[in-house]
């Protein structure tokens with residue numbers, strides 16, 4: 001290609017930039033939820049305005065299991081279902097989950113109360129199950145998690161009743177104990193008679209309080225399910241990529257027990273506004289009614305569609321590749337096509353290299369150097385981003401304590417534009433030595449390698465690389481096949497814009513979605529994806545550089561600077577965006593000493609009243625032998641609090657196995673009790689409240705003192721419960737038992753109830769417990785070697 005600046009090139013570059021920006025804006029708008037519908041629409045339709053009053057009713061304060069607010073939420077759901085003429089029932093049961101895959105070595109048990117109602121169909125032997133959970137975490141009012149789901153189910157139940165009757169029954173399940181370990185959903189699957197009649201399960205839960213609702217997970221063998229889904233829903237937002245990635249992660253939701261038990265189903269979530277997730281600001285005012293509207297459109301359209309289908313043959317052997325285009329339509333094709341498309345890309349790339357070599361536009365060594373340069377550019381972008389983020393954490397230590405921050409968008413923008421600036425600069429410099437095709441095709445070599453690997457290892461995600469790569473290759477090929485004429489700039493602008501379309505429509509959203517999904521903590525991931533995507537845009541960068549060589553990098557760095565300044569200005573916490581901090585009170589009943597403990601990196605304006613200036617920093621292995629985290633702690637006034645009690649009922653040895661049977665009571669009726677069992681020899685069996693915990697799990701979890709097993713019991717029976725531990729007779733066993741209460745102790749002189757409005761309790765997102773704002777009493781019971 002002739003690289004001399006041409007008259008008429010500038011407008012062509014503007015046209016190109018306009019087309020690319022327009023595609024990006026359309027992409028962005030397509031990810032906004034629909035407008036909420038008012039209460040005045042027909043009663044057989046779903047109205048977010050009508051649904052929203054349910055959110056306001058249950059989510060004005062946190063309602064974790066074992067609180068009065070939790071009971072209120074349960075009663076509200078029951079009375080709303082009764083008002084609809086349904087006969088809700090409460091499934092109250094104790095469930096023991098031997099081991100959740102997300103928390104190896106941990107057993108979670110709890111008493112749960114699921115609310116269940118059934119809307120009878122005309123044929124009535126199969127049921128569609130709609131699921132949400134009504135408990136919240138202790139740190140959040142739970143307007144979105146999962147007030148949004150509760151509101152969706154209640155409004156759907158109402159609208160379905162007002163519309164035409166369906167053949168299949170519809171069961172509404174409001175689970176309990178989701179946040180502490182999916183206890184209610186597991187209890188329904190394993191214990192409730194209606195579970196056997198469910199032909200399709202739809203789970204509505206969230207990870208943020210705004211944005212479009214993604215159908216991010218399905219049951220396996222989903223070819224039929226997805227094609228029916230595409231027919232039913234007005235705005236599909238789903239992809240086999242999300243499904244494949246989510247399946248590979250340890251994350252769980254209420255859908256997991258259904259999936260494990262072989263149910264057919266779909267799982268939904270809105271994920272925008274993640275920094276409010278599980279925090280005090282996850283309140284009704286911040287919940288986007290548009291997200292509820294989108295969620296409601298899924299619930300209504302899918303229930304009505306599948307409500308008249310035979311649900312017995314939904315499962316198929318194969319899972320297709322599928323993805324939505326601008327949430328307007330779903331593209332679906334067999335997974336078997338993934339590899340042939342990758343081979344096609346390989347053939348085109350080889351053809352282009354040969355063509356380039358014959359036309360003397362590609363020198364093979366320089367092509368390989370071009371490939372290397374692309375890799376180095378990606379690593380350079382990631383390295384600079386990492387350094388910059390570490391620097392920002394130095395300046396604003398609170399950034400390091402949380403997964404996402406309220407002004408994270410500015411930083412995301414700054415890091416993305418910085419990546420553009422770095423890449424454009426590097427390629428401007430490289431172009432002095434390289435020919436364009438050597439750089440462009442060199443980068444596409446990596447894309448080809450990644451595409452082939454993805455289509456072999458995770459074919460569901462193959463489309464994500466395959467279509468951007470194919471269009472780039474074809475676009476680049478066409479630029480060559482039609483040599484430049486005077487009017488060619490226009491054609492080039494159009495061709496370059498078209499070749500960039502799949503990258504913008506299919507790939508680019510992941511650069512934002514990865515920030516939404518992972519938060520600022522992992523801002524390096526969007527940077528890597530952006531640097532990767534720019535490998536497709538080397539001809540485009542070159543096209544822009546032909547007018548003013550440094551225009552793009554200078555513009556990009558200017559945006560970076562503005563975004564960084566905006567981030568710094570808004571970094572200050574305020575009442576609308578409080579900063580999370582952490583303090584809890586521990587009475588060590590073994591030593592009679594009490595401590596204030598914080599999980600924060602430094603004391604802040606509020607926690608320093610507890611920690612004082614003489615606080616220490618370190619691991620408290622005596623209290624928490626399994627915690628590797630450094631904590632801040634300081635002595636606290638000793639309160640007269642009752643410790644949990646362990647009564648040894650039996651201790652005998654049969655052969656070389658020792659069986660310890662104990663009875664555990666919590667005199668304060670604590671909402672949760674935690675037992676950390678440590679044994680110097682492998683634990684062979686644990687029986688909790690009559691339920692045996694799989695022995696092979698125990699062996700896999702060595703602790704500093706041998707082997708461990710952690711048991712959390714939520715709402716244990718008032719009279720106490722029975723626990724049996726079996727291990728080799730030669731070993732020592734000890735149990736650390738902890739009582740938790742949801743509050744800070746009321747001690748005169750401490751402003752325990754006056755946390756300033758710009759502070760809020762820290763949410764430890766990926767733990768089934770949150771020690772912040774709790775009182776805990778810990779007592780150790782040692783059972784030395786038996787004589």
Ligand SMILES: [Zn+2]
Nearest residue numbers: 145146205206
């Ligand atoms: Zn949830």
